[in-house]
Amino acid sequence: MVKQLLHKPTLTIGFLIFPGFPMSCLTSMIEPLRAANEIADCIAFDWKIISETGGRIASSAKVVFDTDAALCDVAQIDYLFLLSSPTSDFVNRKTSEAQLRRLMRHGAAVGGVSGGVFPLARSGLLEGHAVSVHWCYAAAFAQEFPQMDMRDDVIVFDHPRYSVAGAAASFDLMLSFVETQLGADTATEVACWFQHPVVRGRGVRQKTPTFHRDSTADMLPEPVAKAVAILGRHLAEPIAVEAVACAVGVSPRQLERQFKKATGQSPSLYYRMLRMKAARQLVLFSREPMARIASAIGYETLPPLMRHYRQEFGVSPAEDRATINRFRVENNRPLPSA
Template sequence: MQKWTKTITSPVRIAFLVFDDFSNLCMANCLEPLRAANAVTHHHMFDWRILTLDGSPARTSSGIQIVPHGELRSMTSCDYLFVHASYGHTGHDTRPTRQALRAAAARAVTVIGLDAGPWLLASSGLLRGRRATVHWDMLTAFSERFLDVEVVRARYLRDGPVMTCAGALSALDMVLDLVSAHLGEAARLDVEDQFIKDPPRTDGTGPGDPLVSRALDLMRDHVERPLSLPALAHRLSCQPRTLDRHFRRSLGAPPGTVYRHLRLSTARKMLEGTGLGVAEIALRCGYESPAALARAVRDRFGATPSALRKRTL
């Protein structure tokens, strides 16, 4: 079961190695959740650099030129090394590339192959004896080429220090799971709200919990006048204890904790993004008084409503 909140003391260090004709949608689905996690927590939780083999600009599959932060050999130790290739991956599969990947993998805690990136990882010997996936258009060719890899049709997989991801939409799910692993489900839920995305999947690969999804929709629709747990369960045609069990299994917290988090996240957005007074925001977020909201905000965010507002001025 995922923890609802977690604390990290230093940024998670990430390196993105990109090859020409990589998918910018896949890249965006990795970077934007990390950016959003930094934004919603107001802390620099994730730090990343974009690299190419030789430090030269790379071109995306849609023709956009990307200027990297540096070359791969300048990469210091990191928590995650994302290897991102898409179209024309066989042209990148050279002896120098394989040597560079093996050297870089030794400086990373976890190596992640995106889209066609697993092909380069397998060719470099980094997937030998492991389970892996790749973009599904390449599954047959991949399995025929790399007999020492157990090929699985999956959105993404982890096997020891290596992860493989099938493509752009899978990348979003994978990175959201990384946000949850490092910051907890509360941060993940806030990031998902930035993308209007369904709640977390219960196992990282399957469909989300329908009961939790419907409950979250009801909670968001009733921020101003919060529903009691029995009333919420009644609308969902289930027992309160059933709802509690589903929330704890899927989100790592009871419904009341999640509900308060959603209301306070809404209050913070209003404090930081509108000119509404604290009394009006308290009313819109279901608090009986400005003082009650102020106490809740201070307990949750460690700052007064006025201090949160000043952050955006």
């Protein structure tokens, strides 16, 4: 018989899901809570699946979830996490955002998971707070919210706001809740149940791909890692490879050789890939016209951007945007979904 937790009140956590939300993030948050209750043989955690208007909501994987409540019917909750695609927004923004504020006045902490930081930021509730943004949405987020304090940590807690970059980080955050509520031994046992090898906390940076199958950005040699960071900071204002090499403290030839060995790409091609990936985020997750997207990633004219985009993705930006919009309309499916 599962018993009520004696020493601490049960934490109630709400998951506010939008059409096309990332299912992996939801299950990564609920499962460790469920396991913790079983291991501790008590009701340490309760959870509710919520949508703006109630009813059934389809995830990005087309799996449909029956929600427990509409947002307007939620009266008391300890935490509320928004899970969505970057393009999601409230149907009735005024009413729903007022309800978020009402819940916060009654003590609820709010958070955004993966693309869920977008509707949370649009509500104004992230103003003045640091926010974790998944790397695959970073360019789109920076374009829409240029004044926001955007971080590449996997978890950012800026009281009383949480932001989480992706499913694995969502699991990590719930493990921290388990540790606070039930102790480190229970949190470790939960992690072992799911063969979750490393419990990451705040201050851990996101892993990003280097376009080389054997490495991620945090595994790069120091000169290459520094060069990658410099290139990433100069998407809107192009920088020459020679200037990057000088800043890193190596010759252009040394940088070229080390970069190609570490990433499988020359610095110039890697740089172009970074800019094209940023362009694709803006194509897929914003309504910006192509001229402004070109300017945002440092292209003075459209033709070279259009040519490089097609070389990278096999379609034009217009074709890419039309395809994703058709998926959204027909299937509520955002791409990609982290």
